[in-house]
Amino acid sequence: MEHTEQRSAAQNTTMGPPPTQNPLLEVGTLDYGLTDLSLIQDEHWLPALEAGIAAQREVVAAIAEDDSPGTVATVLHPLGLSHRLLSRVERAFSCMFSVHATDERQQVQQELAQQLAGHRDWLTLHPGLYRRLSALESALAQGETSASPEQQRMLAKTLEQSRAAGAGLEEATQAQLREINLELSAAETAYAQLQRHEAAVHAVHYAEDSELAGLSEQELASARAAAREAGHDSGALLHLNLPVQQAPLERMSVRDSRRRLHEASTARGTLTDDQGRTTSQIGAQIALLRARRAQMLGFKHHLDSVLPARTAEDRASIEAMLRTIADGARARLGTELQTLHEAGVVDGAGPDGAGPDGAGRDGATLDGAAQETPSEDAATLRPWDISFGIAAVAKQRSAADSTRSNQQDPATQGQSVPLEEALRRVFEAASRLYGITVVERRDLPGFAPGARSFEVFERSAEQRPGAGVGLFLLDLFARPSKSGGAWMNSFSVASTLTGSSPVVINALNITAPAPGEEAALTTLAMRTLFHEFGHALHGLLAEAEFEELSGTAVPRDNVEFPSQVNEIFQELFTGGLAEAGQTPPAEELWGKGFSTFEHIAAVVLDLAWHTLSVEEAEAATLDPEGFSAQALAAWGLDHPLVPPRYGTGFFKHIFAGSGYAAGYYSYLWAQVLAADASQWYREQLGAPPSAEEREQALVAAGAQVRRELLARGNTRDPLESYRITFGRDPAMGALLRQLGL
Incomplete structure (x- = not known):
């Protein structure tokens, strides 16, 4: 990795603005137009946002009032330039808020979210702009003007967004949609802030280092520092990360310590905000608002309202994929849990079948030998034992297998x-x-x-x-x-x-x-x-x-x-890419049932919330957790040992914003594409006999992917880019092999 203090000739080297000015109002003075973020103060955000909104509204008003024939130059280009300031402010705040949400920024974020929600409605529902865009669409269809394929796609996507927002509907209906969107923005912000607060409140404090046996010295030192930062005089503090399975569980050999961490993780969704609402209740209200909006737009439910902007064809195609994966994951999970039962991965057993001091604790060891007669509870797997047991068996198998070609690489041995x-x-x-x-x-x-x-x-x-x-x-x-x-x-x-x-x-x-x-x-x-x-x-x-x-x-x-x-x-x-068509070795498939099961359970939870009619959503708000349990049971995914990766009370992806709402399946959908594309890469590298020729093949394959897929983004249909890049439609076979299903 190289290091330089030099700037390229094409880069801007102008000094930054005086601290008294608002640095967000001008193009950034650092390289590539980046604003000197050290100059930004919290009071800069709202004025800059308001200036960006005003600038775009002025341009849009001019576009709408123009009576000349619609062209790319008179409609699309001015519209595409109208948000330069607004985008700069919105993107900068999004980046900085996500990594460092101070109390001051959280207050700013509430106001920003409300103003942006109102402005987006103003833009997408603007009757004059919609008229001009529709006129340009007609002119292109009749050959009265011309546009490049990317410009045509831009026009189609802009009109698609406007129509999905309700453009063309009666004014009274649009007013109702605006009100719903404002309520949604406020609720999503409230969910995000309470979810973040609850994660901090549920952090688990351990009085003694011995309670965290199995963690590395680096992890312990960090946990001690976290405890000091949180105001504790001694001990160690483990903060909660977003997924239900907290990463330290894999290494914590003291069973009761695992229990405390796991229970803190699953307890999220129980604290209330200043209006007395839990995140689960806020999430249910968000789902209801989305159902109402979908109904007003003429759709059965929220999923149907967003599918036009997705690559999946319909709900049936999504669920067909999910059922194939869910059935295989359920069967594989059963096999893995049976292995854990047989291995005796319970109270305090370390990866080698013993506690950290070499002696088993008060339960069964990994090889089934008990140090003393365990109680029924001590011999029974509990939810906080699963990720620990999966990791323990994996490490035991790795240690027993000294013939693997990549054994010397730390990353393949579970080391850091x-x-x-x-x-x-x-x-x-x-x-x-x-x-x-x-x-x-x-x-x-x-x-x-x-x-x-x-x-x-x-x-x-x-x-x-x-x-x-x-x-x-x-x-x-x-x-x-x-x-x-x-x-x-x-x-x-x-x-x-x-x-x-x-x-x-x-x-x-x-x-x-x-x-x-x-x-x-x-x-x-x-x-x-x-x-x-x-x-x-x-x-x-x-x-x-x-x-x-x-x-x-x-x-x-x-x-x-x-x-x-x-x-x-x-x-x-770690030895080069594996050959195409191979089933991964058993050690790589170990644990795939567990990880796939908890993932697909979260996917099903998302779809359950976003395929409700208004009446069904209203009923679900009465008991959000009960609804969640029923939704999982309907798919056979209500396993007592393996909760969903995200519960309704801490499902940030789908409730703290709309991006993944009715779209958490995207990760699995993308995995189908990724597995098939990975197979293609392996095919390209499988034929050349020499290392030099394989490297040349790698470079050629990468150049094609860069040119035809990464560079193209959404300038053409991504599935078309897939077909052009890889020469075929994606198939599920490669993913099923990867997951051992």
Whole structure:
């Protein structure tokens, strides 16, 4: 990984504005138009947002009042330029709020969300703008004007969005829709804030280090520091991450400590806000509002209202995929749980069948030998034993198998990889595939505490940095003010119309190292880093005229596909990509039943909430948790040992915003695409006999994917891009093999 303090010739080197000015009102003065975020104060956000809204409304009013024949130059281009300031403000706040939501920013976010919801309704329902867009559509159909394929797609998507919002409906109906949208925005904000607060409140404090036996010294040091930061005089504190299965459960050998952490995780959804509502109750109200909106737009339920903007054809095709996977996952989970029963993975058994001191605790050991007669409860698997047991059996099998070719690589042995080595691998894989070079920029201010900045260049023939592509900003470590999980976001996206370049972020929630220690990534964190950088590449390598079609602006059930493909390139550093058509070895399939089952249970929960009629949604608000339980039982996914990955009370994806509402299936849908595309990569690399020829094949395959898929974003139908790139329609076979189903 290279490092430089130099800026390329094409970059802006102007000094930033005086602190007394609002830095958001002008194009950023740092490289690639990035605003110097260190100059932004909380009082800057609302005035800048209001200025952005006013600027766009002025342009839209002019478009609507223009009586000249509609063309791309008089309608689409002005509309595409109208939001430059608004987008800059909205994107910057979204990036910074997600990684560092201070109390002040949470107050700002409520006001921003309300104003943006009202403005979006004004824009999508504007009668004069809708008239001009419709007239341009007619003119193109009649051959009275012309447009490129991307411009035609932009027009179609804009009209699709307006019609889905209610454009063309009676004014009274539109007024009702606006009211619902404002209520939804307020409820989604309330859900997000209470969910974040509840995660902090439910953090688990342990008085003694011995209660956390099995965790690494780095994890313990971080937990002690978290306890001090939270105001505890001693002990260690484990914060809750978003999924129900907390990562430390895999390593915590004290059973009662696991119980406390798991119960804290599943207890989310019980605290109330200042209106006396739990997140579960707020989530149910959100589902009701979405059902009402869908009904007003002429749809049966919310899923039907969003399907026109997805790649899935209909509900039946989604559920057909889910049932195939659910049936296989249920059967595989049963086999895995039986293995855990037989292995005796219960009270305190470490991965080698003993406690941390070499002696079993008061229960059965991994090989079934008991140190003393266990009670019935001690010998019975409980929900907090499952991820621990899965990890314990995996480690035992790994230790017993000394013949694997990749045994020396830490990432394949469940060990941690030093952070700098992990970053080197991620960047090198992208360099080999897509012909880019990543260089650290220590001279740029971080957008969050501890964040790092990198510049991405085209790689020249001399393997040195060439033309600048964009900036990649990385925020790795967890903090109480940060959203849970991992994600990609953008300060700006590639657009030839607005002249903007990509500036993207990746945010993870890795445990920070103790002072003086080096950070290291677990196997799971490594996969997450590759996954999120796949999203980043989708944004960095985009080529588009309109920001609205650039990079990751693809349908929700397509956006996860390129990032999942990027996960397989970890294999480049552990012996090369596996051959096409192979079923993964048993050790890689171990635990897939468990992980797939909890995932698909969450998918079903999402679809259950968003396929309700108004009457059904009203009934569900009376008992949200009861409705959730019934929905899981209807699919046979109400397992007492394996709760859904996200419960109604902490399902941020679908209730803290609308992006994944009725779309959490997207991860599995994208997995079908990703598994089939990964198979294609393996096919391309399977024939060349020499290492040099295999590398050439890798470069050629990467160039094709970059050119025909990553660069295209949503400038054409993503499924068409898939067919052009890979030469076929995606099939489920590769995914079923990957999941052992």
